[in-house]
Amino acid sequence: MPKTTTVPAAVFTEATLRKAQELTTDSYLPVWIGPSGEESTGEAVARHLEATVALLDKDGWIRAHKYDRDGAIGATLADDDSMTVKEMVRALLRFVREESDDTPDPQRPLYTALRQVAEDGEHGDTDTAFVAGCILDRLIQAHTGSASARATAWSERQHRTHADITALLCAGARFAFIYGPGQESAAA
Numbered sequence: 001m002p003k004t005t006t007v008p009a010a011v012f013t014e015a016t017l018r019k020a021q022e023l024t025t026d027s028y029l030p031v032w033i034g035p036s037g038e039e040s041t042g043e044a045v046a047r048h049l050e051a052t053v054a055l056l057d058k059d060g061w062i063r064a065h066k067y068d069r070d071g072a073i074g075a076t077l078a079d080d081d082s083m084t085v086k087e088m089v090r091a092l093l094r095f096v097r098e099e100s101d102d103t104p105d106p107q108r109p110l111y112t113a114l115r116q117v118a119e120d121g122e123h124g125d126t127d128t129a130f131v132a133g134c135i136l137d138r139l140i141q142a143h144t145g146s147a148s149a150r151a152t153a154w155s156e157r158q159h160r161t162h163a164d165i166t167a168l169l170c171a172g173a174r175f176a177f178i179y180g181p182g183q184e185s186a187a188a
Contacts (some may be wrong), residue, residue, distance in 0.1 A: 009163035012139060012171030019142035021179045024135075031134045032181050034127025039093030042180015045131050049173040050108075053166055054133070059106035060112070061162045063155070064158045110136075110155040110165055135172050 003013060015130070024031045111133070111182050118129035135164070136151035155165055 009161060009167045010165060011082050012143060014052065016142045017171065017175050017178065019177055020135075020138040021181055024179065025139070032131055034130040036127050038127060039181055040127050041132045041182040042176040042178070044068065044124070044128050044153055045135060046115070046173040046176035047137075048117055048128040048132050049169050049176065051120075051123030053169045053173075055117060056108065056113050056162065056165065056169075059108065062107040062109055063160055064109050071084060071122060080164045109152075110168075111112070111152045132172060132176075134184045135175055137174060139168060139171055163170070 010088065030039075032042075032045075034040055114129045114132055117124045118126050124132070133151065137149070140149045140151045140154045141147055143149075154160070155168070
């Protein structure tokens with residue numbers, strides 16, 4: 001039987017933030033410019049990341065979506081030759097009703113939470129979601145030492161915890177406040 005150990009939450013030090021800033025400065029594409037072609041301020045990106053923390057704290061975080069329901073009736077419908085048409089229609093309607101439930105599980109993975117904050121529009125938009133993702137990627141690259149590392153993939157590792165995701169988002173908000181456009185005096 002494998003030994004169970006508790007892994008502490010990821011720690012993003014000031015040295016990691018400085019390394020992420022170096023990666024951002026050396027980046028081929030401008031990190032602070034979103035898909036609209038406009039620059040986002042560090043404060044706007046930090047606000048987006050903080051709202052993402054609040055959303056995940058409220059609704060919960062999951063490592064990855066599970067698109068397949070266990071025991072879903074749709075999977076067995078086609079294989080049951082003994083069902084009457086009436087039973088099949090009832091089972092199908094029950095399945096559709098369950099799938100279209102208006103109260104889906106509110107838990108979200110990292111990428112979906114960033115997008116949800118953008119869609120809600122109060123604390124961010126498409127640009128701040130995009131830039132936040134780029135910033136989180138740079139932090140993970142600095143944290144792991146891998147130039148190809150991405151925050152979404154990092155967040156989906158089996159051993160990742162809600163505390164790890166919160167630590168990453170908080171580090172991203174700190175990074176945005178310190179190094180983001182409009183914050184030059186804070187970085188000095």
